[in-house]
Amino acid sequence: MSPESATAPTETGRRTQSDVGVAVEPVTPEPVAEGPAPGPEFARTRDAAAPSAGLAVPPRPTGARRSTSPGTGASRAADASAGPVAPAEPHPLAAVWDRLGRKADLRAKAGLTRTARARADAIDLAGNDYLGLSRHPGVLAAAEAALREHGLGAGGSRLVRGTTGVHEAFEADFARLTGTETAVLYSSGYLANLGAVAALAAGPVLLDAHAHASLHDAARLAGKPSDTFAHNDLDDLERQLRALRPALVAVESVYSVLGDAAPLRDLAALTSAHGALLLVDEAHAIGTIGPDGAGGVAAAGLAGDPGVVVTATLSKALGAAGGVVAGPAALRRHLHDTGRTFIYDTAPPPAVIAGAAAALAIARESRSARTELHRRAALAAAALGAPAPAAGVCSPPAGDSHAAAAWAARCAARGVAVGCFRPPSTPDHRSRLRITVNTGVPADDFAHALDTVLEARP
Numbered sequence: 001m002s003p004e005s006a007t008a009p010t011e012t013g014r015r016t017q018s019d020v021g022v023a024v025e026p027v028t029p030e031p032v033a034e035g036p037a038p039g040p041e042f043a044r045t046r047d048a049a050a051p052s053a054g055l056a057v058p059p060r061p062t063g064a065r066r067s068t069s070p071g072t073g074a075s076r077a078a079d080a081s082a083g084p085v086a087p088a089e090p091h092p093l094a095a096v097w098d099r100l101g102r103k104a105d106l107r108a109k110a111g112l113t114r115t116a117r118a119r120a121d122a123i124d125l126a127g128n129d130y131l132g133l134s135r136h137p138g139v140l141a142a143a144e145a146a147l148r149e150h151g152l153g154a155g156g157s158r159l160v161r162g163t164t165g166v167h168e169a170f171e172a173d174f175a176r177l178t179g180t181e182t183a184v185l186y187s188s189g190y191l192a193n194l195g196a197v198a199a200l201a202a203g204p205v206l207l208d209a210h211a212h213a214s215l216h217d218a219a220r221l222a223g224k225p226s227d228t229f230a231h232n233d234l235d236d237l238e239r240q241l242r243a244l245r246p247a248l249v250a251v252e253s254v255y256s257v258l259g260d261a262a263p264l265r266d267l268a269a270l271t272s273a274h275g276a277l278l279l280v281d282e283a284h285a286i287g288t289i290g291p292d293g294a295g296g297v298a299a300a301g302l303a304g305d306p307g308v309v310v311t312a313t314l315s316k317a318l319g320a321a322g323g324v325v326a327g328p329a330a331l332r333r334h335l336h337d338t339g340r341t342f343i344y345d346t347a348p349p350p351a352v353i354a355g356a357a358a359a360l361a362i363a364r365e366s367r368s369a370r371t372e373l374h375r376r377a378a379l380a381a382a383a384l385g386a387p388a389p390a391a392g393v394c395s396p397p398a399g400d401s402h403a404a405a406a407w408a409a410r411c412a413a414r415g416v417a418v419g420c421f422r423p424p425s426t427p428d429h430r431s432r433l434r435i436t437v438n439t440g441v442p443a444d445d446f447a448h449a450l451d452t453v454l455e456a457r458p
């Protein structure tokens, strides 16, 4: 997900999820109680791309008119002087944009307008650059060298011209770190999840109710029956395993909005007893937890377990972009031969992957940064009344969507960037601030930023 989600998209959905899932079918938002006016950060009320009523164009010329009116400005002027012109009829598709504009207005009324703006200079409590590696000199040097050697883009899909030694080296490094037999790179974590679930779902798919949107989308794309079990609830999972007999169960090791951990050891025991693979999205755990930052699966002693498949993004603690699926050796051929989001997508740029590989190496060694990450996350959670987080995310409740947006806007006005997650980007329908730790932020700035967030609270 992402303040990114704070300012990111979405239609409201039938169910809410964290950057989480199930915005199953876009619907008109429920009217909510009027709150304070959204702050300037969130004040836009209509998509620029959604023109309002009155998108009218002149009538399309009929054949007869075309023959008498070649359409030049001069001839139109001559037509006008010749007599009254029929009023412009609305374009037949104008209604589409009118409808979208009205939906955007309803979202704005519900405090759910989202904007993507160029980021201002601010203390970062919103991004996912947990270890501050996106600007680490070693990471930038590796990326720059690969940029010069390989050029800007990968130049093709992985099976055509897009695979370089840089891609292969990253895959080997990632597999080594996570104790898996093989790892396969994708151009995003989203596509890694879509690809992994589609490729591995030989039957129904069960998802933790708080699982990321990409996993829910993946289950739908896989075209198999799917359902959710109550968040981290092993009893409900067991009931559903008996009822649905899923081929695949998908969870996150560290949940992206509430920041809590999954009971991976128990989950793996239960899923394997029922013959289902366990897919663990380690987006928020790689680099932040586990031995050498190897993630939650390794921390749970499940590295290399044939019943477990790991997915991850390179966009968080590794400060880069890209995605990865890792697991037993047979996964590699299966994804290469059949994985649509692997086969039909341009490979991630070599320079980005070279930077990610350098970040992975640095993250392995970053024990003190991990300790600091956990210290800061615990501090933020205690100060803001959120549960103790498993890694670098905590998300205190923030009242209704208007209040949340106003709180985030007040922080922004005081130079602190925080995430603001509102339905459907939260798993429990509650609007929340989302505070993330970036250990690249100096400790004094972090302390000042936390004070600012507390002072700005409504």
Ligand SMILES: Cc1ncc(COP(=O)(O)O)c(C=O)c1O
Binding pocket: 001, 002, 019, 188, 189, 190, 191, 193, 212, 214, 252, 256, 281, 283, 284, 313, 314, 315, 321, 322, 323
């Ligand atoms: C848990 C989780 N999975 C997958 C993704 C998607 O990763 P990417 O941004 O690389 O597409 C994200 C966030 O963006 C996430 O938080």
